[in-house]
Amino acid sequence: MTSFDDRERAFEATFARDQEMAFRITARRNRLLGQWAAALMKLTPEETDSYAKGVVQADFEEAGDEDVIRKLVGDLTAAGVETDEATVRRALDERLVEARRQLMEAQ
Structure with missing residues (x-):
């Protein structure tokens, strides 16, 4: 039975590690996306940092990416950016690839 228990614990640890990595990739992607949008809106560096954090926070409103997309489209349109x-x-999608690359290089 201990072999089965060991395998189960190893599986759970792998699952937890994978979930944490997925969360970190999504948060990094959203930060990069916020920086991209801030550049289009011509925000200052301080405003860019604050805006990028706001995009990361927006992702916690509902499951999936729709909350982030809605925020960015609304903010960019309000700022007069054609999008x-x-x-x-x-x-x-482009920022997701970049976020994965950055986190893989950091490990």
Whole structure:
């Protein structure tokens, strides 16, 4: 029975580590996405940092990426930046690749 228990604990540890990495990648992606949007809105470095943190926080409103996409499209449109949902989704995908790369290099 101990072999089974050991395997179960190892599986649980792997699962927890994978979930933590997925969370970190998503948070990094959202921060990079916030920085991208802030550059389009021509925010100052201080405003950019604050805005990027706000984008990370927006992801906690509901499951999935729709809350982040809605925030960015709304903020960019309000700032007078010509954009649409497809552009934001493409930027989100690009930042996901960059976030993964950054975290893999950091390990």
